[in-house]
Amino acid sequence: MKTNIISGTQKLEYTNNSPDRLNKVYFHLYWNAFQPGSEMDVRSQELGKILINGRPDWDSRVTDRISKLTPSEEGYQKIKSLKINGVEQPMIVHGTILEVDLTKDIQPKSKVNFDLVFEAQVPIQIRRSGRDNAEGVRYSMSQWYPKLCEYDYEGWHTPQYVAREFYGVWGDYDVTIKIDKNYKLGGTGVLENANQIGWGYDKPGTSLKSISSAERTWHFSGKNVHDFVWAADPDYEHIVKSVDGVKINVIYKKVDSMEQRWQRLADAAVTVLPYMEKRFGKYDYPQYSFIQGGDGGMEYPMATLIKGPGLVSAFHEWMHSWYQMMLGSNENEHPWMDEGFASYAEGEVTAYYDKMMNIESDKALPLHHAGAYRNYYFLQQSGLAEPMTTNSDHYNTNLAYEINAYSKGEMLLEQLGYIVSDSVRDQILLEYYKLWRFKHPNPNDFFKVAQDVSGIQLGWYKEYWLNTTKSIDYKIDSLWGEGDISKIRLRRIGEMAMPIDLELTFRDSTKEIHYIPMDMMLANKPAESNELRFVHEAWNWTNPTYIVEFKHPLNQLIKMEIDPTKRMADVNLDNNVLKLNW
Ligand SMILES: [Zn+2]
Secondary structure, eight states, rough: OOOEEEEEEEEEEEEEOSSSSSEEEHHHHGGGGTTTSSSHHHHHHHHTTTTTEEEEESOOOTTTTGGGGGTTSEEEEEEEEETTTTTEEEEEEEEEEEEEEEEEEOOOOOOOEEEEEEEEOBBSSSSEOOOOTTTOOEESSSSEEEEEOOOEEEEOOOOSSSSSSOOOOOOEEEEEEEETTEEEEEESETTTTTHBTTTSSSTTTTTTTSSSSEEEEEEEEEESOOOOOEEEEEEEEEEEEEEEEEEEEEEOOOGGGHHHHHHHHHHHHHHHHHHHHHHOOOOSSSSSEEEOSSSSSEETTTTTESOOOOOOHHHHHHHIIIIIIIIIITTTHHHIIIIHHHHHHHHHHHHHHHHHTTOOOOEEEEEETTTHHHHHHHHHHOOOOOOOSSSSOOOHHHHHIIIIIIIIIIHHHHHHHHHHOOOHHHHHHHHHHHHHTTSSOOOOHHHHHHHHHOOOOOHHHHHHHHOOOOBBBBEEEEEEEEEEEEEEEEEOOOSOOOEEEEEEETTTOOOOEEEOOOOOOOOOOOOSSSSSEEEOBOOOOOEEEEEESOOOOOOOGGEEEEEEOOOOBBBOOOGEEOOOOO
C-alpha cells in the first residue's frame, strides 16, 4: 500500500556554545500544525472573521482548509526515540514544540550526541510544505524533520507554528533520502552522489540513471545552513547554469506554455547574481536551486520553493539567502529584518535587471519601491497600524503583519537613504553583512552599524519607525519676501520628526536644494547630487515650524517641494508642493 509516511533517523552533534548550563532542549514539530484544531487552524479561522474591505483577513492559502483534513491528509511528526549519548530522554509534546527534560545537563562549551528516531506523515500542502499541491508537485518537503530550536542570549526560542516564521541553528547537514527510483529531487546543499544519479547533476544534459532496485538513494550535504529543504516529483525538469562559481539549478514541472519562462529565470539568475553580490555581499554557498514547490514562494538555505517562474518573486526568495540564511535574524520576532530587507533588495535587483534588459519600469518614485509606500499609506489611514516590534504571529491582522514586515521594512531602508544618503545606506548594508554574517543580528545591531557607518545619530529613527505607528507629515506653510531675501515657513504636522530636503525651482529653471538636518541627528547628510545645495541650521524637533531663508527675490520662485525624491514617507504629499503663478 502506498502511504505518505516517512521514517527517519537523525543524528545530531550539538555544541552548547553558550555560557549556560542547559537542563532542557526543545525541537520544532512543524507538521503537527496541519491537523484539525491546531493553533494554525484556529488562528486562521479566527482572522477570517475580520473583514477588511469586505475580504476575510485569513491567509488565502490556509483559510479553513486544515479543519477539513482527513486522517490520511493531515500531517504529523512523532518521535519514537530520543537519546542523548545513548540515554533515552523524557519528552513532552506541546502542539508543534517538543520539550525534552534532560536526564543530565548539557555543560557550557560541551558537545553531546542526539539520536532521534521519528515518523512523519506528509500533509496535503496547505502552507509551505506538503504533498500533491495545486501544480501537481508530489512532495514539497520543508519543515519535515524534528528541528532543534535556537538557544541564544535571550534563552530558548519556542514559538508554536501558528503561521510564521523561522529562526534556526547553523550547522552542517548531511542528508540521505531513500525514495522510489522514479522520483527526481532538488534541495538544499550539494548532491554528493551526482555520478550515481545523473539528471544534469553530474554533467549538463544527462538523464536519470536507470537502476534495478525499487528505491534510489540521494545524498546531499549543506554546510553552514540552518535548515534543509527538498522536493521530489517523477516529472521534474532540470536546467543547470553557473555564475561566479555558483551552480544554479532550476527544477520545475514541464508545462509547454511555461517552458520559456523557466528558461528565462535560469538566465536571469546568471544576470543578477554579480549585482546582488556587489550591492549586498558575497553569496557564500556553492549552489542555489529554484524549485517549483507551490504556495507562492518560500525561502530555504540554498533553495527556494516557488509556485511559478515569476522573476520578481524568484529574486525576492533568493535575496533571503542574505537576510535569513547568512545573517539569520529572528524572523518570528523581527520579520521586517528579513522580509523587509529582502523586499528592498528585490526592488533594487528588479530595477537592475529591467535596466539590463531595457524593460520599461514603473516610473513612479521611488522607483521600484513605490508599491511599498502605497501599502504603508493605506495601512496608516486604515486604523489597523501596529508597531513593527510586534511578533509576527501576534499582529491583530494579517494585513498589518504583511505591510509592516514587507512594505514598512522595505521603506526602512529606502527612507534611510533619504536620511543618510543612498550611497551611505549602500555602505551600511555591506558593512552589516560583513559584521553580522552567521551571527544572528537583532534590530539594535543593524541600527548600530547604520549609525557607525553614517556618523549620524539614528536612535530616533529606530524608535519612531519600529516602536511606534507615528506618521510623518510636513507642509509648506507660508512664504514672504523683502528685496533679495525670501523666506518659507515649513510646518511639521505629523508626530514623527525628519530632516528636510526642500527643492526650489526658479523662473530661469535653475534649482536649489535647501537641506535642513534635524537636531537629533547631530550631523548632516552628504550631498547626493550636483544640484546646488545650501545646508541650514538643524530644525529642533520640539519646534513645530522652521523658517528657511534664501537669497532670491520672491517673484523669481516658481515651485517649492519637500523631498522631490519621495523617499520620505510623508502621509500627505499634497501639501509638500507649492507652485506659484506670478
Ligand atoms: Zn520573503
